[in-house]
Amino acid sequence: MAADRDLAVAFVRAWRPGIARELSGWEVTAATGIRGLRLLGESGAFATFAFTEANDAAYAVLVRNTEHVTGAVALQADGRDPPTAGPFDYVDVDPYGSPVPFVPAALATVRTGGVAAVTATDMMVLAGAQPSATLRRYGARPIRGRLGPESGLRILLMYLSRAARLRGRRVRPLLSYVREHYVRTYVELALPGDGVDPVGTIDPRAWDGPSVGSNGPYGPLWLGPLCDPALVARLTTPDSAARPREVTEFIARLAGETAVDRPFYFEPNTIASTLGLSAPPSPDELVSALVAHGFRAARTHVRPEGVRTDAPRSAVERVARMLAEARQSQNARVRA
Numbered sequence: 312m313a314a315d316r317d318l319a320v321a322f323v324r325a326w327r328p329g330i331a332r333e334l335s336g337w338e339v340t341a342a343t344g345i346r347g348l349r350l351l352g353e354s355g356a357f358a359t360f361a362f363t364e365a366n367d368a369a370y371a372v373l374v375r376n377t378e379h380v381t382g383a384v385a386l387q388a389d390g391r392d393p394p395t396a397g398p399f400d401y402v403d404v405d406p407y408g409s410p411v412p413f414v415p416a417a418l419a420t421v422r423t424g425g426v427a428a429v430t431a432t433d434m435m436v437l438a439g440a441q442p443s444a445t446l447r448r449y450g451a452r453p454i455r456g457r458l459g460p461e462s463g464l465r466i467l468l469m470y471l472s473r474a475a476r477l478r479g480r481r482v483r484p485l486l487s488y489v490r491e492h493y494v495r496t497y498v499e500l501a502l503p504g505d506g507v508d509p510v511g512t513i514d515p516r517a518w519d520g521p522s523v524g525s526n527g528p529y530g531p532l533w534l535g536p537l538c539d540p541a542l543v544a545r546l547t548t549p550d551s552a553a554r555p556r557e558v559t560e561f562i563a564r565l566a567g568e569t570a571v572d573r574p575f576y577f578e579p580n581t582i583a584s585t586l587g588l589s590a591p592p593s594p595d596e597l598v599s600a601l602v603a604h605g606f607r608a609a610r611t612h613v614r615p616e617g618v619r620t621d622a623p624r625s626a627v628e629r630v631a632r633m634l635a636e637a638r639q640s641q642n643a644r645v646r647a
Contacts, residue, residue, distance in 0.1 A: 313553035314561070315490065316349050319428065321558065322486055322497055323354035323401070325545035326426065333358035334400035337420065339390040339413050340364070343372045344383070346405060351382055353551045361396050363388045393420040405430040405495075410467075411448055414474050421500045426485065429471060432493040437463025454513075454529045458521065458575050461613050464494040465574065468533035471498055472508045481508060486546075487537040488565065489613045496537075509535030513574075519623040521575045522585070536572040543569045567609040568619055576617035577624075582631045592634040594618050600630045 338347035341362035351360040364370045370387045377383035397420035436444045439455030454462035487496035512530035583591035601608035606622035
């Protein structure tokens with residue numbers, strides 16, 4: 312998780328320039344406090360940071376880690392109970408498993424204009440392997456298979472949107488992503504305004520994006536942007552990063568992807584299998600060809616071979632066929 316904590320520092324630094332005062336933070340399930348201590352010490356944004364941990368052994372380590380750190384306050388408490396020091400500008404929820412038990416307290420203590428950072432590691436549930444549990448826990452029907460992780464991220468955002476609306480707020484995703492065994496999002500908490508959150512279901516019969524299977528409808532899901540392009544453009548790898556190369560590459564992929572922030576992505580191997588092509592185009596070939604045909608397209612951070620685009624499925628398949636035919640013609644000329 313070192314690279315993810317690097318990204319947390321990068322996020323706060325990118326978010327911080329628009330705020331004139333020093334901030335307050337709360338790490339809800341702090342364990343030994345590593346994430347919050349890095350944010351407090353490396354972001355330059357926080358004057359105070361509260362850490363709550365219920366486990367006796369972990370709390371003992373947390374006290375040792377924070378006792379000489381200016382601005383750090385360690386509390387042995389249940390993360391479902393907000394500290395009296397709130398409200399906070401930034402609240403971080405990074406539990407083992409589902410964040411659902413901690414979301415009410417987190418959203419209740421974030422100031423308007425502040426940020427809730429939420430991680431979910433219950434990917435068996437969110438990504439569709441346990442659909443009945445997804446329905447019970449999050450109130451949604453997941454997409455299973457290769458699109459499952461992004462479906463899980465969009466279910467989490469939908470859940471946060473609904474939970475915020477119950478408290479007279481709305482969420483605006485600033486940075487959301489899928490990595491390894493978890494999903495994570497940083498959402499700004501704002502007043503509700505007149506807009507409607509981009510939450511809805513996907514009916515496979517009418518859906519013209521990447522194939523989601525035939526067992527829908529799926530959702531409800533967050534169908535709006537995952538990131539704020541202006542914030543992503545400000546992300547830089549911290550000098551203190553533990554995994555600088557990994558973080559720099561990840562930020563670069565996100566930066567390209569935010570220009571094509573559409574739900575889900577195509578994979579050349581899947582397209583080739585569906586169309587019976589002799590060989591799939593490379594992801595970069597597919598991106599270039601889609602752009603040449605007037606669409607937006609970029610590689611996605613979610614899967615190495617994934618291509619995110621605003622082109623409908625029929626156009627993506629047509630371009631993939633053209634690339635396959637061009638390759639066959641070139642091979643024939645070479646053999647001749």
